[in-house]
Amino acid sequence: MKKIMPILLGLLLLVVSIYFFMPVLSFKFIQLPLILLGVLFIFLITTFVGVKQPEDIGIKQKIASGLFIIMLAYILIAFIGSSSFFTWKTKLKELNIKEISSFDESVPNVDMQNLVILDEEDARRASEKLITEKDPSMGSLFQIGEGTLSVVNDKPYWVFPLEYRGFFKWISNRGEIPGFLKVSATNFNEAEFVSYQFAVSPTGYFSDDLKRSLYFKYAQYGLTDFSFEVDDEGKGYWVVTAYTHDTWISTMKVTGTIIVDPVTKASTFYPVNEQPKWVDRVYSMETFNAQLDWYGRYVNGWWNPSDEGKLTDTDGKGYVFKDGEIYFYTGLTSVGKDSATTGFVIYNPRTGEAYYNRISGSIEQKAVGLMEELVQNAGYKASYPYLLNINGEATYFSTLKGNSGNVVGYAFASVQNYKAVAWGKTLREAQTEYNRALLREGGTNALSDQTLDLKKEKGTISRIGTLTEGYYIIKLENDDMLYVVNSEEFPMVSLSQSGDQVTISHLKIDGTGKVDAIEYINHSIK
Template identity: 35%
Template sequence: MKKNKKGIIVVLVSAVLLVVLNYFLLLPLNFKFLGTSLTVTLFVVINCVVLNVLSLISQSKTEGKKSKTGFIIAGVLVLAIIAYGVINSSMFRADEYRNLIGNVEQKEFTNDIHTVDLTQLPIVDKKLAENLGDKKLGTYVGLGSQVTLGEFTKQNVNGQLYWVSPLLHSGFFKWMNNKEGTTGYIMVNATNTKDVKLVDKLNGKPLKIKYQPNAYFSTDLKRHVYMKAERTAGLTDFSFELDDTGKPYWVITKYINSIGFSGEKILGVIVVDAQSGEIKEYDTNNIPSWVDRVAPDFVIRDRIDWWGELVHGFFNFSKKDMLTSTKGMNMVYNNGECYYYTGITSVGSDEAIVGFILTNTKTMNSTFYKVSGSTEIAGMQSAEGKVQNLQYKATFPILINVENIPTYFMSLKDKKGLIKQYAMVSVEDYSIVGVGETIKDAKSNYVKTLKNKGNITLKFTGEQKKLQGTIMRIGSFNIEGTTYYNFIIKEKPDTIFTASAAISSQLPLTREGDNVSFSYNETESSSIDVLEFNNINIKGSK
């Protein structure tokens, strides 16, 4: 009887330890998660060992047999976990893994991707946002020693792109002295390096980030959600996001494994008020409009790779038709929607892509655009080669539409991480590069280089207009062997018109005071490319 009591005590103590341990681990109460299954199995093994030791001490054959039975049970559990993982791997369930992405539409780039708005191009990458945020934090005396910057997330706030980071506790004792929360968050405008601000008030009231990853006990973000809202599903991608009023929230992806211990199926999001801790849950059909991302990038990348690599099942040793995503994944915005972008390359190819995929971060719908060209890394190297004497480094590019040409856009930074120039590189031909100290200059030089190729058809955006006026100033310059002319007319003195010498033999003969007529596409740029040119003063001109 005493021996039975010892066994019961061991099991009870073990159960209590498991509960205490889970207070820190916060494992989903679901055996479809590998961590949960392994932890429970480990505790069964520990119980077997302890019971076996007790039986040896008491020299009880009965207890010894029980402990051996326990070892057998533990061994069976371990083997079951291994077998379950293998049976549910892509080796045996390739079609199910490949179909997780859903129907991948194929569309034309020029019909679906809107042409670039130069004023909304994000020039600040995550690393620069971190540097700018650190500098801003350093301007507030004493604050930097109390808090640290959280992870920056790129998001759309009222139509503007920002990198946003919460201020987090820098340690346990800092949390102890400031349990009401840290002082707000930092916003870095993704399109303007001078627009960096610390937001510590909202509607005139102090803003405190009470619930956060660097808090402890009940105000620890993950523990707060685990205890109050969700214990059976997986929680991942704890993103700090703002609604359109600037109110801070944590947006957490809720998922379940649909194929064994893998194949994450997104169920929706849990939204936590960073100040009050109020929790709201949304399924994938009713996500708030201000939430930018529901699916984490690593989930989308897995789905894309399964879709491309399992095209003919797992045992495709010849790698026939196999595709995979390129290195790096970026977030792009098209027509107000947020997407993950990644290039798609044939398995074994280093510098060439066969197209790219855009996946909506909310709906998870994926679209494939068939475009032969260079990878993002090759595009970065081409841009860096253009300014190799300056030793600038390119940021990871974003995909944009320039006159219906798929284009990589990137910033060029010096050794201190400061933006010095901008570059645009053709996806289809990475030898076509345009750089400039402003985005407008980079685009203008890029378009000129595109025109020089001759075999590329540009479809210019904007309304085509014709204009007649008097030349006020005119000058020429040369880019890679091609001569261009900039001119200003008295009737439109705030606009610089640019024309290639190839469009008219009259351009080299044109002087100040001449009357000219020309056509162009009206855009928001202060430098506009001319399509046709005619000097009325030159005899014989029309």
């Protein structure tokens, strides 16, 4: 019995370590070699007790000693082989980046109907309010999990799963998470609590622990980015990124996604680019950060003491809604951390493809400062901006928030023209003022050709009505275009009526049936 006790103790330690620490069972990760090294070390200590002479060393001790030395050597070699000196070329190539010259190609002209205006903080506040209205006691039992910006039926939504609020709440409510929250990213008034009882969650325990429920089936992979997404039928799933390493125990490489049914706990692995179309995030924001860091650091090789040509991101990541998909974006600047960008990287989290558009201009933090200067008397704060394309002009867009955290206005700032910045209490007012600022200051792209060439329409009003508070919509005879006029800027519009002769100036914009008036003159009112 004494002879097999060390073996049983070693096996017990190994099983306990695997169950509780869930190490990746692959030598491309450091956890497994370290655990095996620890188990062998304890085995050697217990078996060498009582050994006084070299001839007393048995075959078990010799094998264990040999395995210990091999494992220790592997760990040392793996650490050395994983250093940037040996891996920088591989790391540099991890970002599948393509340089493009046209901003219109990287970021399409903005669709104001699908403009993402709610950030995660706004959507979370709406979710908390929704839970309180549905059941005041729900918030004490469950917490709102991490939000995922997803596309559901071609519209962007923030999706928040409910999760267990601690061990004792899990014991009393296991298997009874009541649902998830879906908040429109484009409309403050569209939020929904989806009743959908499920069990598995990142905050669950034992079999209800999401990672543990996957571990013994996918133990050869590293698991990360446990995001909750909704398919086009409205059913929620956990989407987990599976990865391995490209260089010994470093250089994360995504291999696929694991989709988990939170009700049945059934899971399916999909290799990269074979996942269902509704999955929005295969590559996490953390993966993007790492790949971008490698790209900027090693763009001119490993040995670059002068930092020539090195790039870094602008200390923030945002989103772009493009072609019905959510993209990550960030500005790039030199490692000197000046206030100007060298361009933008747009990253597709479904495919891992990146597009680098070289545009010099202000970084996001500079633009936020310019926006807040406009409203400094009110003390409003601008959110981290989204990147938009407004008629060819690279533009930052932010919501403005008061002391309570509620959105009180909207702001636009040109990336390249520091003077072209504007805000408004409504989205339409802010966009109209921004168009005026671009015309006044001279846009750098499509709008620069329109500075002295506004399109003027002179005609007779056939119909006039109220669009929203403070805005009128006008149709001219023999003209299919609808013109939106701000009554605060042009008070005469509130006195206008059918049959009046008017002149309306606007930007030359193709492919739309509605346009904002930059100038409005009613010739019939004397």
